[in-house]
Structure formats: C-alpha cells, structure tokens
Amino acid sequence: MADTKNKPGRVSMPEQEAKVRAHNFLEVPEGYTLQMAQEEAARCLHCKTPLCTQGCPVGVLIPDFIALLVKGDITGAARKIWERNALPAVCGRVCPQENQCEGNCIVGKRGEPVAIGNLERFVADWERENGSGQLPPHEPKTGKKVAVVGAGPSGLTVAGDLIKKGHDVTIFEAFHKPGGVLVYGIPEFRLPKAIVGQEVHFLERQGVTINCNSVVGKCISLDELFEEGFDAIYVGVGAGLPRFMGLPGENFIGILSANEYLTRTNLMKGYDFPNYDTPVPQGKKVVVLGAGNVAMDSARTAMRMGAESVKIVYRRSREEMPARGAEIHHAEEEGIELCLLANPTKYIGNDEGRLVGMECLKMELGEPDDSGRRRPVPIKGSEFIIECDLCIVAVGSGANPLLTGETPDMELNRRGNVVAEPGSGKTSKKGVWAGGDIVSGAATVILAMGAGREASNSIHRYLTLGW
Amino acid sequence: MFKIVHREELGQGTVILNEIEAPLIAKKAKPGQFVILKANETGERIPLTMADTNLEKGTITIVYMIIGRSTATFADLKVGDSFMDVIGPLGRPTHLEKVGKVVCVGGGTGVAVLHPITRALKEIGNDVTAITGARNKDLIILEDLMTKASNTLHICTDDGSYGHHGFVTDILKEKIENEDIKMVVAIGPVPMMRAVAEMTRPQGIHTLVSLNPIMVDGTGMCGCCRVSVGGETKFACVDGPEFDAHKVDFGELMLRLHSYTEMEKQSYAKFKGEK
Ligand SMILES: Cc1cc2nc3c(=O)[nH]c(=O)nc-3n(C[C@H](O)[C@H](O)[C@H](O)COP(=O)(O)OP(=O)(O)OC[C@H]3O[C@@H](n4cnc5c(N)ncnc54)[C@H](O)[C@@H]3O)c2cc1C
Ligand SMILES: Cc1cc2nc3c(=O)[nH]c(=O)nc-3n(C[C@H](O)[C@H](O)[C@H](O)COP(=O)(O)OP(=O)(O)OC[C@H]3O[C@@H](n4cnc5c(N)ncnc54)[C@H](O)[C@@H]3O)c2cc1C
Ligand code: SF4
Ligand code: SF4
Ligand code: FES
Numbered sequence: 001m002a003d004t005k006n007k008p009g010r011v012s013m014p015e016q017e018a019k020v021r022a023h024n025f026l027e028v029p030e031g032y033t034l035q036m037a038q039e040e041a042a043r044c045l046h047c048k049t050p051l052c053t054q055g056c057p058v059g060v061l062i063p064d065f066i067a068l069l070v071k072g073d074i075t076g077a078a079r080k081i082w083e084r085n086a087l088p089a090v091c092g093r094v095c096p097q098e099n100q101c102e103g104n105c106i107v108g109k110r111g112e113p114v115a116i117g118n119l120e121r122f123v124a125d126w127e128r129e130n131g132s133g134q135l136p137p138h139e140p141k142t143g144k145k146v147a148v149v150g151a152g153p154s155g156l157t158v159a160g161d162l163i164k165k166g167h168d169v170t171i172f173e174a175f176h177k178p179g180g181v182l183v184y185g186i187p188e189f190r191l192p193k194a195i196v197g198q199e200v201h202f203l204e205r206q207g208v209t210i211n212c213n214s215v216v217g218k219c220i221s222l223d224e225l226f227e228e229g230f231d232a233i234y235v236g237v238g239a240g241l242p243r244f245m246g247l248p249g250e251n252f253i254g255i256l257s258a259n260e261y262l263t264r265t266n267l268m269k270g271y272d273f274p275n276y277d278t279p280v281p282q283g284k285k286v287v288v289l290g291a292g293n294v295a296m297d298s299a300r301t302a303m304r305m306g307a308e309s310v311k312i313v314y315r316r317s318r319e320e321m322p323a324r325g326a327e328i329h330h331a332e333e334e335g336i337e338l339c340l341l342a343n344p345t346k347y348i349g350n351d352e353g354r355l356v357g358m359e360c361l362k363m364e365l366g367e368p369d370d371s372g373r374r375r376p377v378p379i380k381g382s383e384f385i386i387e388c389d390l391c392i393v394a395v396g397s398g399a400n401p402l403l404t405g406e407t408p409d410m411e412l413n414r415r416g417n418v419v420a421e422p423g424s425g426k427t428s429k430k431g432v433w434a435g436g437d438i439v440s441g442a443a444t445v446i447l448a449m450g451a452g453r454e455a456s457n458s459i460h461r462y463l464t465l466g467w
Numbered sequence: 468m469f470k471i472v473h474r475e476e477l478g479q480g481t482v483i484l485n486e487i488e489a490p491l492i493a494k495k496a497k498p499g500q501f502v503i504l505k506a507n508e509t510g511e512r513i514p515l516t517m518a519d520t521n522l523e524k525g526t527i528t529i530v531y532m533i534i535g536r537s538t539a540t541f542a543d544l545k546v547g548d549s550f551m552d553v554i555g556p557l558g559r560p561t562h563l564e565k566v567g568k569v570v571c572v573g574g575g576t577g578v579a580v581l582h583p584i585t586r587a588l589k590e591i592g593n594d595v596t597a598i599t600g601a602r603n604k605d606l607i608i609l610e611d612l613m614t615k616a617s618n619t620l621h622i623c624t625d626d627g628s629y630g631h632h633g634f635v636t637d638i639l640k641e642k643i644e645n646e647d648i649k650m651v652v653a654i655g656p657v658p659m660m661r662a663v664a665e666m667t668r669p670q671g672i673h674t675l676v677s678l679n680p681i682m683v684d685g686t687g688m689c690g691c692c693r694v695s696v697g698g699e700t701k702f703a704c705v706d707g708p709e710f711d712a713h714k715v716d717f718g719e720l721m722l723r724l725h726s727y728t729e730m731e732k733q734s735y736a737k738f739k740g741e742k
Contacts, residue, residue, distance in 0.1 A: 174686055176505060176512075176552040213554040215686055219491060240688035244700070251693055251700065251719055253726045260689035268511065268683075274737050277511040277536055278683075279730035353722030402686055402705060 010112040011040040018333040022303050025188045025271055028330060029093075029118075034074075037122040041069045044114045047106055052116060055104030057450045060084045062101060062116055069123060078127035081120060082136070086160045087153060087449065089128060089195050090182060092121025095446050096324050128198060135206055139166040144463045147172060147230040149216045149403065152180020153445045154236035154436030156200065157452030158459070159208045165460050168207075170230075172214040177267060180238055182445070184267040185259070187297050189304070193266070217403035222410075222432060232431050232459045235410075235418060236452065239437035240400040244393055245289065249347030254281060254355035258290070258298045258394035265301050283390025286310045287358060289344060290394035291321040296328065298392040299336045310336045311386065315343040315363050315376045339386070341365070343378065347391070357387045397442050410434075417441055425455030430467060433459055468549035469504075472526060478606040482532050482576055483542045484518070490525030492517075492555045498563070498583040499677065499709055502527065502555030503685045506540045510551065513537045514682045514704075517556065518579040518609075527555075530579030530608065536734040557685045558708045561675070565592045566649040570642055571617065572635050572663055573599045574655025578609050580677055581654045586616035588652075594618050598638045600659070604629035636662050648672055653712060657721045664712035674712035678703045680723060695719050 014030045015021075021028055032040065044066045052062045061080055068077035081088045097103070097117040105113035144167045148155040151173035159169045177183050179196040204210060214220065222233055242257030244250055261280070264270040270280035286302040288295050291314035299310045312331070314321060317340050321328060332338070341363040348357040362382035365374035399416035411419040411428035418427055418434040425433040435451030437443055473486035492502060501516045519528035533542050544550070561584050569588050573581035578599045589595045597617035601607045602625045614620050621638045622630030631638060636659075642648055643666065651674040653663035660676040667674045680692040680703050687705035694703050697714035701707060 174554070175684070176554070213552050215554060215557070218557060218686075219495060219555070240686070242688065242690045244690065251695060251723065253723060257690040260683060260691045263683055263689055269509070273730065274734045276509045277540075277734060279727040279734070281726070282730075352725070353719065400687055 010043065010115045011036045013115075013118050018335075021189065022300075022334040023306075025304055027192055028189050031125060032118060032122045034122075034126070037119060038070060038072075040115050041066045041119055043107060044070075045106060051104040051106055052101045052114070055099075056084075056101045057444075057446045058084045058453060060088075060101070060120070065123065066114070066116075066119060069119060074123055074126050075131055077123045078131065081123060084453075085120075085446075085449065086157050087199055087445070088120045089124035090153065090191060090199065091446055091449075092117045092119075092124060093191050094186060094444075096444060098325060100446070128195070136164055138164050138206070141168075142166040142463060144168065144231045145170070145229055146459060146463075147225045147233045148236065149222075149233065150174075150180060150236040150238060150436075150438075151178030151200070151210060151212075152236055152238050152436060152448060153182060154238075154448035154452040155180070155234060156203065157449040158234045158236065158435075158456045159203055160206075161453060161456035162459060163203070163206050163208050165456075167460075167463060168209075170209040170211060172216050172220070172225075173210065173212045174215040174237075175267065176212050178210050178212060180236075184263045185294070185297070187262065187266055187301050188271075189300070190297065215402065217406040222403075222407050222429070226431065231463060232433070234425075234452070234455055234459065235403065235427070235432060235434040235438060236436045236448070237400065237403055237438045238448075239397045239442040241398040242393070243396045243398060245344065245395060247344060247346050249349055249355075252347050252349035252355040253353050254283070254389055255347060255391045255393065256281065258288075258294045258392050259397065261298055261392045262294075262301065265305070271301075271305060280305060281390050282306060283388070284308045285388045286390045286392065287386055287388040288312045288392045288394055290314065290396070291316075291323055292394065292396075293323050293327055294397075295392075295394035296323045296331050298394050300331055300334055302390065302392065303334050303336060307390075311339045311388075312336060313339045313342050313344060313358075313360060313386070315341065316373065317341055317365060320373050341376065343376065345383070348385070355389055355391060357385050358391060359383055359385055399438060399441070404438075415441065420451075420455075423454055424458035425451060426458060431462075468551070469553040470549045471544055471546050472524070474544075474546050477530070477608040478532075478601070481606065482530060482579075482608055483538075484528060484530045484579075485541070485544070486519075486521075486526045486528045487550060487553065488525060489527050489553050489555075492553065493520045493522055493525050493527050496520045496527060496556040497560030498587040499561030500556035500558050501685070501708065502529070502553050503557060503682065504529070504541070504550050504554075505552040506537070506544065507551050510540060511537045512552075512554075512683060512685070513541075514557070514679075514685060516580040516677070516708075518582050520583075527553075530576055532576045535731050536738045539735065539738060554685065558704060559706070561587070561652075561709055563587050563591055566673075567593065568646055568648050569593045569595050569650045569652070570639060570648055571595060571597045572639055572651065572653040572655070572659070573597070573613075574635060574659040575601065576608070577655030577659075577677075578613065581652065582609055582612055582616055584652055584654075585613065589617060596621070596642060598623065598635045600624070600635040600655070602626065634662075635659065636666055639663060639666060643667065643670060643672065650675070651712075652676075657717055657724070660712065660715075661717040664715070664717070668713050675709050676712040676715060677708045678710060678715065678720060679708070680720060681726060693723075
C-alpha cells in the first residue's frame, strides 16, 4: 500500500457526531465547503474514457463537471450535470455510488475513489443557494398536453424534460405533497425535505401544473385523462404495496409496515408531535425486520424517536445485507444492533392486543440458492424470544394494484408490475408510458429517473412524429 | 382549496355537518365511498364517509362526531373556510342489488354513512326499513333525510326519550322473526355492528358492515387499516370499507382502534389548552 501514501486520500465530509445526531432529525453529513470541494475535485484524473460515467445509470459527464468545478465555474458545473440528471442534490445524497460511478472510478483501483456523490451534492447545493435561479431555455410551445401520474423521481424527471421541449405538463399525485418516496420514505436526516420542495418548485416555475390529492384510478381514470384532452400519459406510481410476513399475530398493535412508520414520521412530520397532529408509535424496544435501505431508515428513525434499543433482525448474515455499506455503518454508529441469522416465527401480544415480544429461530447458512447467496436454514429447537413493543416490517414492497387494477388494457407481469418496452417505456396501452419502481420493482432513485428520461424522449418522438 | 359552503350542528352540537366544494369528487362519488381530509398544514389525515353529494353544486357532505383533536379542528371551520386537502372518492362503492326486503341499521354518526346507501337501495326498488339509534332524543341525527331515504323508519333511544325505548337490535329482531329479510346493512359503533352480525348469523341473512379502522393514506400503501375478514388480512381502505359482517373479527378491530389512545388524549388536551 506504499503507493496510496503518496496519493492524498479523499476529503472526508464533516458529519454530525453519532451521539448527538441519534437524537435529532438534522442531516447527518454536513456538506463540503468550496475549498474542500475543490481539493477533492483535484483528485480526478480527467480520464479520456471515463469509467465513472459508464457506471452512472444516466451517464452524468463526470470529468466535465469536475473540471468546471476546479475552475471555479460552479454554475457551469451544475448545468453540465443537469444535462443528464435533473435531481443532483438528491442523487448526490442517496445514490449507491459505491456500486455505480465511484465503484468504477480509476482512482479507486489503488486507493479511495473520487467522491463523486459528494461533489455532485456540493455543486447542486451551491447552485441552489447561490446561483441565479435562472430557468433553463424552453423550446416553443407545441400545444400538446402530457399527464404524469405520480410525483416521485421518475415522474418529476419526465415533467422536467417535457416542459423544456415545449409540451404542457400536468402531474397527478395521490398524496397531498409531491416527491414520492423522497418525501414520504427517505427520512429528513438523509434527505432534507426542503431540497425536494425546491426541486418541485423549480418545475412549477417552469410551468408544470401539479395536482395533488389526485388518486388516478379512483378520482379519474387513464381513459378519462385522454377524454380531457391529454395526448400522452406517463405512469410512475412507484412500488407502493407493503409486504408483511404473514406470521401469526401480525395485527397486534405495534406492528407497522415501514411505509406506514416512515409516512407517519416523514410526510406527516410525526417526529414533531404534538405540534403536528399525526401520532407515531413510541417504541422503547424496537425490532426492524429486513436489512435493506428501508430497514436502516426505519431503525435510525426509531432511535431518533427515543427508543431504548433498536435491533435489526435478518435471516442471513452481514455479507448479504442489501443496504448500502455507508448506511449500515451509520446505523451501527448510532447504536443500532444487528441480530443476524435469525428469523421471526410469530408475534406475541398481551390481552390488550399490544405487541410484547417476538419468537425467532436461529439460522445457519447452507448451500447457495438461485441468487447465488447461501441459503439460510433454520436450526431445529433454537427458538428464542426477543422482547419488543414496536416492530417495523421492512421486507420489501410490491406493485400497488389501485391504478393498474382499473386499467385492464395495460399489460402486467406475474408480479403485477407494468410491462414496458425496454429503452422507451411504452406500455401495451396506446399513448401510455410507464417507468420507475412500478415497472422494475423497488429499485433506486437514479434508475427511476433514468427510466423517466428514456420515456420522455420516446413521448417527445410520439408527440412530434407518432406512436 | 375545498371551501365549506354550508355548516350545521346536529345532536346538540356534538355532531357537525359540512357541505364542501369538491366538484371532481362529487362527480365520481358513489354510495359507500369515503374521503380523507386534512384541515391545515400540521393536520392529520382523517377518513370520513360522504353522507351526500350534489352534482349540480359540485359539493360533498360529511357528518362527523367531535371526539378528538382532528374532528374538533374541523368543527372550528366556519362557512367560507376551507379544508387544505380532500382526497377521494376512496374505497369500494356499496354493491347495490335488488333483493327485496332490506333492513338498514345505523347508530351514532353511522347514520350519516348509512344515509346514501339506504337511499340508493330504495331507489333501485328494495323495500327498505331503516332503524337508527342514539343515546337520547337530543343526539338523534338526520331524521328527515332518513325518513325520505327509506320506506319505514324506526328510531330507538337508550333512555326512551324518543321512539322505541331500547336498542336498534330489538327492532331488528322483530323484523327478522316476522318478515323475510334478504339483506341487512349495519353501520355504527363496533359493538353495535357486532351485535347485529350475531343476530343475523343464525339465519344466514347477508349482512354488510362498514368498518372504520385507523387510516393514513387510504390507497393501500401503508397497511395501517388492516382488518381480519374470514381469517385473511384485508386493507379496509381498498378492499372495503364494507365487508361481510359474519366474517369480520370485530374484537381485533376494537383493540386496534385503541392503538394511539394515550397520544390522542395528549393531543386533544393540548388543542383545548390552546383555545
Ligand atoms: C425508505 C426508503 C429508502 C430508500 N433509500 C434509497 C436510497 O438511499 N437510494 C436510492 O437510490 N433509492 C432508495 N430508495 C428507493 C427509491 O426511493 C425508489 O426506487 C424511487 O423513489 C422510485 O421512484 P418512482 O418515481 O418510481 O416512485 P415513487 O418514489 O414511489 O413515487 C411514486 C409516486 O406516485 C404516487 N402514486 C401512487 N399511486 C398513484 C395513483 N394511483 N395516482 C397518483 N399518484 C400515485 C405516490 O404517492 C408517489 O408519490 C428508498 C426507498 C424507500 C422506501
Ligand atoms: C372509512 C371510514 C369512514 C368514517 N366515516 C366517519 C363518518 O362519516 N363520521 C364520523 O363521525 N366518523 C367516521 N369515521 C371515524 C373517524 O375517522 C374518526 O372519528 C376520526 O378519525 C377521529 O379523529 P380525531 O382526531 O377527532 O379523534 P382522535 O382522538 O384522534 O381519535 C379518536 C378515535 O378515532 C379513531 N381514529 C383516530 N385517528 C384515526 C384515523 N386517522 N383514521 C380513522 N380513525 C381514526 C380511533 O379509534 C381513535 O381512538 C370513519 C372512519 C373510517 C375509517
Ligand atoms: S447520478 Fe448517481 S451514479 Fe450518477 S454520477 Fe451522480 S451520484 Fe453517481
Ligand atoms: S474515473 Fe475517476 S478519475 Fe477518471 S474521470 Fe472519472 S472520477 Fe475522474
Ligand atoms: S390506510 Fe394505508 S393501506 Fe389503508
């Protein structure tokens, strides 16, 4: 490792101390200063064939924006990112960079990769706070109308793209606030809601109409949208159907889906109860089932809501945990325990119907299964009890049938996801595109945005050339 | 914004009726469906059934009992004020069918929920008997509307201050014994719905109840509204709110309605303190 000694390591981003932040909802990493950002940017080698860009699902022109940042042209850097990515302040914070851009960075082969996510975040934040707020140029109005169903990252991307191309865009969102998982799921301490709010406001300033409280499929159907004069529809309704494990006692008080727990705390601001009216269960001994990003967010939220202990119960081992490494690390720093190789078998309640504990079985790893991961096998007779008064179920989410069930002529796959043509997002229903989690199953922000970008290109071709 | 165009106090001011401008919802709403309302920025999302809709005026009517912070906040809104958010129509509409003799049983504000269903069942040609109950005369609501909506209306009070002295189930029992009742719809407090279900079970009379579990989104994305029906977990907001009464686990529903009792008390006390 003598080699890395000569190369300075990456500039680390200051963070709130674990002991302090475990009790507040302020953002954990505090951001770079301009000086830190430029110091980190100087580590980029400006590769001719940048592998980093190949690792980014939307192909952000990374060396180009970093070069502008080094020169001090931050607005230019922001514009460069925007060419490919409409929500850099969000992606800089939540992308799994270690598997994408940074995972590919050449500097990372010998040491720590360039902190691309941190730089992207810096540029976007700086431009938001200090930039001119100038709107991007729009093409002349085409007179065509597009409806976007769902105001998550996927739908917002489509809206942003098509308004610039001169089409009228109206977003229909079921909740009372736009943003999708960015506002109801991902907690404030990872993604401040003010940032999402400003991104949405930026679209509104450009002329996008946002109709909240509009549950498409209930308030209005896709066919009725066409009757109202929309020429094309994009469906980006996400993966909004919570999975439960189907264990005995699942309806005891104190067992919530992660969707419910996070919606109550984030969207409804239950962490500020009683200043906000929505209650959030106050667990003292909390168990979270699952080991993905959603589980980490739930566990870290429960800690901030005043839990004495928070345990993540997962049936496989640490290596198989699907959450980002950084999130697991943050969770452990904040005092969250990992209870690995354990699988819940039933819930235990008291006579008021409240959760008081959970029975689990110990597991061991057997032969690899279809996914190539070693299959967890229960150890006979190893039952044990975990005392708990709150259990958050974060074992995944499926496709919500509310809209698709009302749209029989839009083809679905076996799992209830919309079938969309790869590369264009066209569905089997004429004039309707789909993308994001409702097509791919629960995935990532950047993939949902990438799907939105492909669909908006295809929609634009349709509106100018035909289906 | 969703402006209140008409407001009434019923049952001595314990129950409030609001008629709200919501043309898109009014156009789509069917009997049995509900809306979710949020009064202001800090408010909670609260489900209430539409007691009426008016297509020409583009309005919907809700009727609610003041029992906690949110309903008390709603009750403070005057004509001309607006709800910040109203979402709907949600839930499945009542399955309406001509079957012959039908009894509609309502208790408390359940009467408001029952009203559009009663009217619709009569309109398609059923012979509808309505039975409504309250603790005393002052708490009876919507008597005129229910008289119009049904063929026959019986009113019961627990203390005998008006109509039949006793429970709604007394009258229902008589009806079942003497007439060929094809269907019963029961909407009201959980113990009342459970009692009706037990009464119609032996004869196997098809009985519908409208369940009122705690909800958040009302679109099937959170699972807060889970109820056990026939041994299966259902989400009341999308699979219901109406279910076959003989299959519902009322005990579980009753317990789950107490999920947040302590916090609700705290929140209501703070609200009263601020006033
Ligand atoms: C807790 C949590 C943490 C996560 N953390 C990360 C992370 O760190 N990094 C990452 O990359 N990804 C993360 N993800 C995944 C990521 O958020 C999703 O993949 C992404 O948001 C999908 O975007 P989308 O636009 O397809 O859908 P969504 O963001 O789900 O948005 C869909 C929108 O459609 C609305 N809608 C649904 N039905 C209707 C209807 N019938 N009519 C109108 N509107 C409707 C919904 O209310 C919602 O606003 C996380 C997810 C969760 C739940
Ligand atoms: C589909 C449906 C239709 C309903 N229709 C009517 C109606 O037409 N008229 C009427 O008076 N009431 C109706 N209710 C009940 C009504 O929603 C509650 O009375 C109201 O939410 C109480 O809120 P609060 O803040 O005033 O009282 P709180 O003090 O918060 O709660 C009092 C009790 O109300 C219930 N409750 C609390 N929060 C919720 C919530 N978010 N969702 C559902 N229940 C909750 C709980 O059992 C709680 O113990 C309906 C409920 C459902 C699910
Ligand atoms: S969008 Fe995500 S993957 Fe692409 S460069 Fe930015 S942080 Fe990396
Ligand atoms: S791979 Fe790394 S060093 Fe090369 S251009 Fe991309 S960020 Fe810079
Ligand atoms: S209220 Fe959330 S699923 Fe029914």
